[in-house]
Amino acid sequence: MRTLKFEDMTLSPNIMSGLEDVNYTELTELQEEALPVVLDGKDALIKAAPGGSKIASFVIPALEQINNKEPKEGTSVLVLTPNPEEAQQIDELVWAMGYHAQIECASIDMDGDFEEQAEALQSEVEVIVGNPGPLLDVCAELRFIFRHVDLLVIDEADEMLSLNLDSKIKNITKRVLSDHQTLIYTEELNDDVKEFAKDYLDEPEAVGFEDEPGMLTEPPELDQNLKQGYIYVPNRMKISTLMAHLEDTPTDNCVIFTASKRGTDRLYRILRKRNLKATSLHGKLSDEKHSQRFANFTNGDVQYLLVADIPAAELQINRVTQVINYDVPADPDEYRYRAGLVGSGKASRLVSLVSKQDRSDINKLENALGKAPKELPLPDKVKQKLEERKEKKNKSKKKRDQRPKRGSQNGRGKKHKDDDMQLPRPSYENLSGGRKGDASKKDEKDGVIGLIKKLFS
Numbered sequence: 001m002r003t004l005k006f007e008d009m010t011l012s013p014n015i016m017s018g019l020e021d022v023n024y025t026e027l028t029e030l031q032e033e034a035l036p037v038v039l040d041g042k043d044a045l046i047k048a049a050p051g052g053s054k055i056a057s058f059v060i061p062a063l064e065q066i067n068n069k070e071p072k073e074g075t076s077v078l079v080l081t082p083n084p085e086e087a088q089q090i091d092e093l094v095w096a097m098g099y100h101a102q103i104e105c106a107s108i109d110m111d112g113d114f115e116e117q118a119e120a121l122q123s124e125v126e127v128i129v130g131n132p133g134p135l136l137d138v139c140a141e142l143r144f145i146f147r148h149v150d151l152l153v154i155d156e157a158d159e160m161l162s163l164n165l166d167s168k169i170k171n172i173t174k175r176v177l178s179d180h181q182t183l184i185y186t187e188e189l190n191d192d193v194k195e196f197a198k199d200y201l202d203e204p205e206a207v208g209f210e211d212e213p214g215m216l217t218e219p220p221e222l223d224q225n226l227k228q229g230y231i232y233v234p235n236r237m238k239i240s241t242l243m244a245h246l247e248d249t250p251t252d253n254c255v256i257f258t259a260s261k262r263g264t265d266r267l268y269r270i271l272r273k274r275n276l277k278a279t280s281l282h283g284k285l286s287d288e289k290h291s292q293r294f295a296n297f298t299n300g301d302v303q304y305l306l307v308a309d310i311p312a313a314e315l316q317i318n319r320v321t322q323v324i325n326y327d328v329p330a331d332p333d334e335y336r337y338r339a340g341l342v343g344s345g346k347a348s349r350l351v352s353l354v355s356k357q358d359r360s361d362i363n364k365l366e367n368a369l370g371k372a373p374k375e376l377p378l379p380d381k382v383k384q385k386l387e388e389r390k391e392k393k394n395k396s397k398k399k400r401d402q403r404p405k406r407g408s409q410n411g412r413g414k415k416h417k418d419d420d421m422q423l424p425r426p427s428y429e430n431l432s433g434g435r436k437g438d439a440s441k442k443d444e445k446d447g448v449i450g451l452i453k454k455l456f457s
Helices: 013-021 029-039 052-067 084-097 114-122 132-142 157-162 166-173 191-200 238-248 261-273 287-298 332-339 356-368 380-402 438-446 448-456
Strands: 044-047 077-080 105-108 127-130 151-154 181-186 205-207 228-232 254-257 278-282 304-308 322-325 349-354
Touching: 013 052, 013 084, 029 044, 029 052, 029 205, 052 077, 052 084, 052 151, 052 181, 084 105, 084 127, 105 114, 105 132, 114 132, 127 132, 132 166, 157 166, 157 181, 157 191, 181 191, 238 261, 238 349, 238 380, 261 278, 261 304, 278 287, 322 332, 332 356, 349 356
Parallel strands: 044 181, 044 205, 077 127, 077 151, 105 127, 151 181, 228 349, 254 304, 254 322, 278 304, 322 349
Antiparallel strands: none
């Protein structure tokens, strides 16, 4: 595969000269993916590790944007980064790459002098790189407002949030009054970063997150006509309940979500044993096997698709007749995405099997969803099995009650032996040191003790 070179891109001569000065000839994998999105002016959440490749992925398009802007009206690019070393590295790369375009940059970081940084901000250089704390202090002191920013870069968002800098970032961005493109870089994607990105990005692109499609889009709203319900599953009867429900509600196609690969494997064997056509998807499949199995379901070759460890947002399915939550999702958004797979026909439905340990999850879903699922009755076959189990339990209890009790004459306890078979009980009358009375007196006279007394009397 041919590596893309910077000379293949339509960059201005001034910027190309700057790239040659720093020996940038070929794009890295990150730059190949990010540069087209950034140059197109789109907001983006970009996954990237620290280093020169990441910095260049926003510095190059920033410089190109400034070079083509007429007239230049003060600070056009604002970069926020958590530590002074990173700020100074960005500053140096902007100076080097932007030399031929005469683009100036200033770093307002924790290592700098306040007076010098305030002077640099007031000079309205084209690029400002700042640590949130010092930059906010200078802006507050000068009552400074950014009126001409075209590009805002929030670098290392995961680290910024871990350092509790989100409030400072918010106060800085309030001072940016112009319409602008926003880029957020992060090495780690967690819930805090997702929520942060939703607050700052408008219809963004996700770059470098192959495993997280649809992560920045809002989950679909629940169709008010969707039939959704849940079945309270008796203890140790989840599979029986599932199979009975499938028999009672035959469908053209059905997606069954489980919590683990082990769960999909077990259900696959049960469905196949009953001559039902099924296939499974999970996170550990190779791309080739994933594509083949998914095609088997979408082509109609199999009726049941078992899914584990894969978000519903990744399943590009037009419509299915039924979705079953074999294991209830803890996340309401995941529930909404699963609901979005269901068609709008009369037979279409979303059903959750709620075991004892799932009840807290279904309660949370009921509170989060605009339309709560309805409790459905147990299938008749399951009710019959419950009655059989109860009857069997009662018979076992009755049988135990009829057994002879321990210790009774007819039971398994000890039986008294006939008096004729017992050994004669020992008599204490002739034993020294035994019962008091005549025998003790006799012992004093005739026994060993009596003899000793006579000797010493």
